[in-house]
Amino acid sequence: MSPLQAQAESAPEHGEIALKYLDYRDSQPGLDRIKVTAPSVYVLAPLSPKWALEGSLVSDSVSGATPRYHTAISGATPHMSDERHAGDLKVTRYEERSTYAVGLSKSKEHDYDSTAASFSASFSSDDNNRTWNIGVGYASDKIGSTNDASLHERKHTTELMVGVTQAWTANDIVQLNLTLNNGRGYYSDPYKEPDIRPRKRDQAIVLARWNHHFTDLGATLRSSYRFYHDSFGINAHTLGAEWVQPVGARFTVTPSLRLYSQSAAKFYFDPVYDPELGAPYPPGYFTNPPEFISPDQRLAAFGGITAGIKFAVQLAPDWAMDLKAERYEQRSNWRIGGNGSPGLDPFRATFVQLGVNKKF
16 A cells, blocks of 8 residues: 555554654854744654544744844843743544544743644545545634733734645645635734734635655655635745655655745835934935835745755654754745845744654
8 A cells, every 4th residue: 555545544552652852053145143942842752543632742942033024133131031821632533534633732932922722633535545534623812021011902813714635646645735724813023113003804814735655765745735825915935845755664764945025914014114213214214104014024025945854753652753954045036926125134043853763
């Protein structure tokens, strides 16, 4: 049987515990910016032939400095440090040709708390070659600011996802998902000035995947395309590919490449400042103030490239280890299908993750 042939989803026969450690660092020319370290643990535990419980915990430690506007960091900006603690729990019920799952998650940091709940279900065809998926979720966030103790804002997001996975041939699986998000509440960044964003954000995401197994090589190509659109005016495209290559009986090497491009939000403004007021205020800011405005470079038009590689080894029948490294670079002139936002420094980031897992 090909590794890509679809099968009816059933309760796991074995439990699993996985430990991972992530190190993230980003920079711009002449400036080392943010550093993040994030140890995490994941546990999967079968409860019976029809029930399974899984959950994870992660603790992020963040330090460094972020731009107050565009790519500029004020010399008066203090060194920033923060910690985030997050966890999630999911219970799944397995039937002969369907599954049902309920999940809860919680994330907390000094100026941001998030609580979320979700429900998902899947339904397989009689031949197990097609699976329909549906999911709904709700998140409630509380937003504060260390710069403004009086800030007590909220944000609420509702999510709906529908999708289908089809075994196209013995060596091909295709998947198509549609996700719609409806958000209401506070979206401005309290650490950037001026930054006033709409109090609603609707998002639509289309994700297409195609996995093809090469029998002669024993390898699998995993490819994907993602289109994103939101009511802020951002359109984004992501094209990704991974080549999963077994090496001998115990090793697997997976190089990957991801291309990204997005347009700017309707209310993003380029780094052109008022000749009298100076940065970060655009010309006419006080004489004719706009309804919405933001200098956040994440809302600009740009393109990005991520190259990565993952090494995995089966240490023993129940033990495995993996090491993954990725390098990301973002530039305005790499935007595809249009001009990027001018005046922004290149942005670079490195991800390194080490993991070990054991089945029981």
